[in-house]
Amino acid sequence: MGPPSEARWPALFPAHLVKRGSAYSPLCCTIERVTAATRARRLRDAAAARYRPDVVELLLVAEAPPSSLDRYFYFGDVPDQDSLFRYVVRAVLATEPSRPDKPSELRRLADLGVFLIDLKPEPKGPGDALEAYVPGLVARAAALAPRHVITIKANVCDLAQQPLRAAGLHVVDQRTPFPGSGQQRRFLEHMGAALDSMSYTQMLWMRVKSKAAYLPG
Numbered sequence: 001m002g003p004p005s006e007a008r009w010p011a012l013f014p015a016h017l018v019k020r021g022s023a024y025s026p027l028c029c030t031i032e033r034v035t036a037a038t039r040a041r042r043l044r045d046a047a048a049a050r051y052r053p054d055v056v057e058l059l060l061v062a063e064a065p066p067s068s069l070d071r072y073f074y075f076g077d078v079p080d081q082d083s084l085f086r087y088v089v090r091a092v093l094a095t096e097p098s099r100p101d102k103p104s105e106l107r108r109l110a111d112l113g114v115f116l117i118d119l120k121p122e123p124k125g126p127g128d129a130l131e132a133y134v135p136g137l138v139a140r141a142a143a144l145a146p147r148h149v150i151t152i153k154a155n156v157c158d159l160a161q162q163p164l165r166a167a168g169l170h171v172v173d174q175r176t177p178f179p180g181s182g183q184q185r186r187f188l189e190h191m192g193a194a195l196d197s198m199s200y201t202q203m204l205w206m207r208v209k210s211k212a213a214y215l216p217g
Contacts, residue, residue: 037122040069047074048117051106057113058198059146059169060088061137061160063153063178064124073116076103084152087179088116091191115144119156134159138167146170148198150191153178172197 044065051074062084065072072078073085079099089097089105092114097105109115117140120133141149141164149164149171151157157175164171174194179187 041122043069044072044074044121047072047076048115050074051110052115053110053113055113056115056144056146057148058092058115059141059144059149060114060116061141061149061151061156061164062116062118063130063156064118064120064122067123074106076106078102083179083184087184087187087191088114091188091195113147115146117141117144119160130155130159134163138163141169142167148172150174150176150194152176152187170198 062073066081068081070078071081073082078085082099082102085102085105086097088109089095092112093105093108095105117137119130119137120128121136124130137160147170149169151160151164151171154175154177161171172194174190174197176190176194177183177186
């Protein structure tokens with residue numbers, strides 16, 4: 001259901017909050033913010049759905065989408081400030097990412113059963129208490145039924161690892177930093193250790209082998 005029509009405002013809200021026809025009334029601004037956030041969420045959800053594997057082998061859990069909509073992990077055309085995606089490609093695909101080839105790299109990640117979600121589904125705001133989003137994260141992660149989970153960024157590790165384990169998910173015992181602010185090398189080191197601990201190479205081979213079984217001879 002969309003926002004209430006202007007004709008219904010007087011019946012729904014105090015008159016002092018609404019000046020009909022004013023684009024700058026508190027109500028109008030609130031509605032505009034809500035609809036913009038809803039529209040952005042739908043765009044992100046649709047982009048992620050295009051690359052969600054049928055079977056999630058490895059679930060990556062990050063903190064929140066970027067505040068700038070056009071920098072979202074699952075958007076195919078991100079001209080700059082796409083460090084999380086680029087370092088995930090370096091760690092998981094063991095190849096140098098190419099901005100023009102991002103859609104194909106997203107497809108390769110999906111083909112390997114790799115999927116990323118955020119602790120908070122919306123961009124992080126000032127003073128956000130991320131603890132409130134942990135139950136929702138656990139429910140979303142459990143619904144995906146991943147074989148392995150890697151959490152990214154210290155606060156995500158602190159908040160989410162134990163609840164995810166309590167839900168029966170295998171969370172790799174690594175505190176992987178976000179690949180920014182000089183942490184890029186540590187991200188690759190921790191991701192490498194995490195992937196090694198879950199026998200990632202063997203997992204990929206089994207995935208490729210199972211897909212090959214369905215290919216025509």
